Amino acid sequence: MNAEFKIQNSAIVEVRGLKKYFPVLSGVIAQRVVGWVKAVDDVGFAIRRGETLGLVGESGCGKTTTGRCLLQLDRPTEGSVLFEGQELTAMSDEELRPLRRQMQIVFQDPYSSLNPRMTIGQIIAEPIRVHALARNGAKCRDRVAELLHVVGLNPLMADRYPHELSGGQRQRVGIARSLALEPKFIVCDEPVSALDVSIQAQIINLLEELQEKFSLTYLFIAHDLSVVRHISDRIAVMYLGKVIEIADRRELYENPLHPYTKALLSAVPVPDPLVEAGRERIVLGGEVPSALNPPVGCVFHPRCPIAIDECRKAVPELREIKPNHWAACIRA
Amino acid sequence: MAGEADTTIEVLPAVSHIPRWLAVSLRFARQRPLGAAGAAIIIIMALAASLADVIAPFDPLKTDYARMFQPPGANHWFGTDAFGRDVLSRIIYGSRTALLVGFSSSFFSATLGAILGVGSAYFGGRTDLITQRLMDVLLSFPLIVLALAVVAILGSGIMNVILAITIPMIPRCALVVRSTALSLRRTPFVDAARALGFGHARIIFRHMLPNVMAPYLIMLTAFQGQAILLEASLSFLGLGVAEPTAAWGLMLRGAAVEFAERAPWMAIFPGVAISLSVFAFNLLGDSLRDALDPKLRVS
Secondary structure (H helix, E strand, O other): OHHHHHHHHOEEEEEEEEEEEEEEEEOOOOOEEEEEEEEEEEEEEEEEOOOEEEEEOOOOOOHHHHHHHHOOOOOOOEEEEEEOOEEOOOOOHHHHHHHHOOEEEEOOOOOOOOOOOOOHHHHHHHHHHHOOOOOOHHHHHHHHHHHHHHOOOOHHHHHOOHHHOOHHHHHHHHHHHHHOOOOOEEEEEOOOOOOOHHHHHHHHHHHHHHHHHHOOEEEEEEOOHHHHHHHOOEEEEEEOOEEEEEEEHHHHHHOOOOHHHHHHHHOOOOOOHHHHHHOOOOOOOOOOOOOOOOOOOOOOHHHOOOOOHHHHOOOOOOEEEEOOEEEOOOOO | OOHHHHHHHHHHHHOOOOOHHHHHHHHHHHHOHHHHHHHHHHHHHHHHHHOHHHHOOOOOOOOOHHHOOOOOOOOOOOOEOOOOOEHHHHHHHHHHHHHHHHHHHHHHHHHHHHHHHHHHHHHOHHHHHHHHHHHHHHHOOOHHHHHHHHHHHHOOOHHHHHHHHHHHHHHHHHHHHHHHHHHHHOOHHHHHHHHOOOOHHHHHHHHHHHHHHHHHHHHHHHHHHHHHHHHHHHHHOOOOOOOOOOOHHHHOOOHHHHOOOOOOHHHHHHHHHHHHHHHHHHHHHHHHHHHHOOOOOOO
């Protein structure tokens, strides 16, 4: 029993010291690097098999870049990404190819994530063909029909082109395409942000169903806190390229430790006017500093209501303040 | 109603009785009459070239010293040249040379340019830098100078002329296609293709190239006019197609210059043919660009 427990809780993805800096170039002919945008700066976390890790933060905080670095769509500047114990950052594109079957991505924009020149059937069949997962054409067509059915689309849609579909339908096609390779891990990069609220719920439910059915592990990137709260088991909060707090969903929502998380959660409206009126709102002053020139010390200190002199000096480490509740704040 | 769904499916394709390509062409003709005029001239040219054996009144190569320098008249509509050859027939046969050289060189240059442009944008970094600087070097020479250099190295003849015109036009297409491909490189479906573990060749040929069709088609058409002009220029300079093949540039040469005052029809008609065809291809190219480029599209 003990052994089984350990396997179930072992990490499928482990990220350590992940950094992604984008160079800022200047000059026409001889381009010089005049600075670095620190999109992701020393991020570390683990994703347990079968769980959904929510990754939240405001736009530009580096959550999408983190997701892309996990799949090596953007190569990290530094750090390590372990997928089932294998170091991905050291692998070449060729070496990564067989591993791609096990990790997939669903994109935010359902309009530009499908090739407009291919039919839905071709889009879903292509990965099956490339990885030779079907023995013949008929098997492949069956598989496409099955996948369309799994994501709640009519198999007859296979002959349609993406422009003939609605946003929600396209997102379902995107999900079917990533399922075609039977992955274990899927990065959901704001998969519902571009959809109507009613469609959002459908897609979220579909993702949950699929997780159960195929025992998938998700990294769910979003900026909508209520969506993340609904789908995640654990949640990581990012601010200016750093993970500042990780905890179980319930713990994070009920007991946020980092002042930024507190402010973020207080900004979520409660659908009850009485509660809403009596609630205390933490309004942060100022703007998010530029990732080109982040503040020294704790990146949050210029806006932090409880900052002290110490915060200006050292970068706070992510530390386990309570069991399974990590925060990067010296005052937590 | 059980039959309702069936009826809608039945009705949808039947709504347009005319085929799609015809509907699209008709709409294009209505919205862009100039482009349609260009297309009409090109179609006439293509018909003349393919039916040259049937419609040409005389053999374009047959010399007749009894009928030298005949002015345009009932028998020889465009007159005869210094060897008594019928100018109209030579123009009709000359459209074959013009179209052959024009089409093949613009096809090869646009295709190679598109592949280079997309590949350069896809790989980026050092590959992109080196390819682009190479293209810049080629671009810094005027078309005709580079074509002359290629002919000087390879010698004349129709194949070499095609090659001579293809090479200097490649970077012009590569540049245009690359800029479209650069934005395509950042679209999620290309990222998806990478995440699905597709090879570079598959991503370039299946996912990126089909999506740069608009600039490709525009280049293909616009290059035809330039290629025809270039072929005529090379032939005029004696470096292109060799006598006695019927070619428009060749007809402007030699005797046509010598006897320009006495027999102006020898130069006027092929000149008109060259201008008209270049004009037609440019008109069509411009209209196609307007119709296909969403950034320029006026609603």
